[in-house]
Amino acid sequence: MRTVLAILLVLFATYSVLVYEYGHGDRDERASTAVRVGIRIWQEEICQSCHQLYGLGGYMGPDLTNVVSQRDTMRIRTFIRYGTGRMPAHALSDVEIDQLIAFLAWVDRTGTRTMPPEATHWTGTYLLEKP
Numbered sequence: 001m002r003t004v005l006a007i008l009l010v011l012f013a014t015y016s017v018l019v020y021e022y023g024h025g026d027r028d029e030r031a032s033t034a035v036r037v038g039i040r041i042w043q044e045e046i047c048q049s050c051h052q053l054y055g056l057g058g059y060m061g062p063d064l065t066n067v068v069s070q071r072d073t074m075r076i077r078t079f080i081r082y083g084t085g086r087m088p089a090h091a092l093s094d095v096e097i098d099q100l101i102a103f104l105a106w107v108d109r110t111g112t113r114t115m116p117p118e119a120t121h122w123t124g125t126y127l128l129e130k131p
């Protein structure tokens with residue numbers, strides 16, 4: 001009985017060490033300082049009122065969950081700085097825009113937008129097929 005318990009204890013300890021060392025994938029990646037500052041800018045500028053992340057948020061602009069892998073960085077910078085007829089311009093410094101993009105890149109690595117861009121109307125409405 002003692003031998004069995006000892007073996008179980010050793011297995012448990014080995015397993016715990018392995019899980020602790022190797023058990024985290026990219027999804028648990030720690031947010032860097034730039035990412036954390038970027039989250040704050042995202043909140044202060046209230047981007048969420050018009051944009052969704054992971055499908056949640058406002059529906060005036062497109063979902064930005066995977067915008068970093070789908071769009072050129074210069075395009076993203078230009079949208080944020082100058083806006084468009086529908087999106088307002090944001091008076092942010094180059095560093096702040098970098099931090100905002102670092103946050104969006106982090107979101108990109110942690111989730112997948114389920115609705116393809118071509119299925120989203122410019123008003124933000126999803127173009128679902130009629131049943």
Ligand code: HEC
Binds near residue numbers: 048061067
């Ligand atoms: C008043 C609503 C509104 C706010 C606030 C807003 N956006 Fe937008 N955004 C839009 C709309 C609408 C579009 C689509 C613009 C167009 O096509 O004219 C857009 C487009 C974008 C795009 C381009 C997406 C693509 O697929 O190319 C990015 C990137 C973006 N916004 C980032 C941001 C960020 C970051 C913030 C906060 C700093 C923000 N937006 C705040 C409405 C908004």
